[in-house]
Amino acid sequence: MSVAKRIVIEPVTRVEGHGKVVILLDENKKVISARLHIVEFRGFERFIQGRPFWEVPVLVQRLCGICPVSHHLAAAKAMDRIVGGENLTPTAEKIRRLMHYGQMYQSHALHFFHLASPDLLFGFDADVAIRNVIGVAGKYPALAVQAVLMRKYGQEIIKATAGKKIHGTGAIPGGVNKNLSIAERDVFLRDADQQMTWAQSAVKIAKDYTVANLAKLAPFGSFDSNHLSLVRADGAMDLYHGNLRAIDAEGKVIFDQVDYQSYVDFIAEEVRDWSYMKFPFIRSIGPEKGWYRVGPLARLNTAKFIDTPLAEAARKEFIAVTSGKPNNLTMAYHWARMIELVHAMEKIHALLNDKDLQGTDLVVKGERREVGIGLLEAPRGTLFHHYKVDKNDQVVSANLIVSTTNNNEPMNRAVAKVAQDHLQGVEITEGLLNHVEVAIRAYDPCLSCATHALGQMPMELTLVDYQGQILDRKSRG
DSSP states (O other): OOEEEEEHHHHHHHOOOEEEEEEEEETSOOEEEEEEOOOOOHHHHTTTTTTGGGGGHHHGGGGOSSHHHHHHHHHHHHHHHHHHHOOOOHHHHHHHHHHEEEEEEEHHHHHIIIIIHHHHHHHHTTTTTTHHOOOOOOOOHHHHHHHHHHHHHHHHHHHHHHSSSSSSSOEEEEESSSSOOOHHHHHHHHHHHHHHHHHHHHHHHHHHHHHHHHHHHTTTOOOOOEEEEEOTTTTTBSHHHHHHEEEESSEEEEEEEEEGGOOOOOOOOOOOOOSSSSSEETTOTTTTTTOOOHHHHHHHOOOOOOOOHHHHHHHHHHTTTTTSOOOOOGGHHHHHHHHHHHHHHHHHHHHTTTTGGGGGOOOOSSOOOOOOEEEEEEEEEEEEEEEEOOSBEEEEEEEEEHHHHHHHHHHHHHHHHHHHSSTTSOOHHHHHHHHHHHHTTTTTBHHHHHOOOOOOOOEEEEEEEESSSSEEEEEEE
């Protein structure tokens, strides 16, 4: 392979965490390869070993400050199994669901308005000086204020149910440690109608943009893929609990209603030497073709319906674009994400009117186990937490497959597709390089969450004298 030019996009901007893209061109400016590299390493699977199991729901959410609730609840669901308390009381489950929908609402609003909207509102090639959230606030001040208030609403729900907006403690093995008071409920109900109006307007923005630019967006970083998510027993979307369902690019079912306690029989992970993130795949298909997408796009493709009316009506408009077949457009993630925003707000409104939230029966326990697996649908996709606990109540092993890890192969394919379509044989500009980042942002990756895998971690030691001259350099890994 003759490499004439190496282009590095570092850091990838307007995403959570740190990553870089490396593109190699030959002497004819043809793309040889394009990869998304994750430059962080976090090691959570290792250093939670030896900790008492009841600490885990609080400890693991330190993976991230953007989606800590997702890790908090997935770990709590796993620890429910450890204490035999997976059959939660109605109050405990509904408090957790309210917490989770608050997280979905604030996270989706944050990503769409603060991180993705500059590209959609100003264009992929717009001046970098305005292609950011400050530019949005300058030209669309009302939209910027709306975005802040939407995120604030979700964050306040998290605070009321988890104790804190970030890194809360509300979910405990077998239940929760508080209910929702009438006074807290009334504060959220007061603003619920306005939030619903804003959520529906966000769907319209995403839908109108996608439909108006369909010819341009259809090939942009897009490809056929499998899709995976949790679904309810009747096939409905369920963001908190369900069984695993996987379909192929044409909608054919690969597996359905799989109890996620046996996920290891269906999902495997591959390690590659150039990334700290693993590459999950469906065992029955293999690593070459068994990779899949997760997240809002996958959830709308795998679910048979959504059980809230406004989101279901929006879903039907969404699937009509592809005549009922799975939507494999990478940029359709934004439209799907806003449909989920409406769904989350509908669920929040229904839960706020549920008297079970004021119940006092909060915790259950049953038969002690040594293995606990907890799954849920995080904002970015299906999240796996798997733990083994010994008789001394200490964690002896852990495996986390986070949403962004599940999307690792699709993101790399999107990067390669955009690079091949837009960067070959042309003079590279900042705007063209942003096309690569746009494709990555569609997945709303959280690179901090994803980089916890065990494996070799390269180390380089450089010895420099007082004048700055390099005396020696050693590397390992």
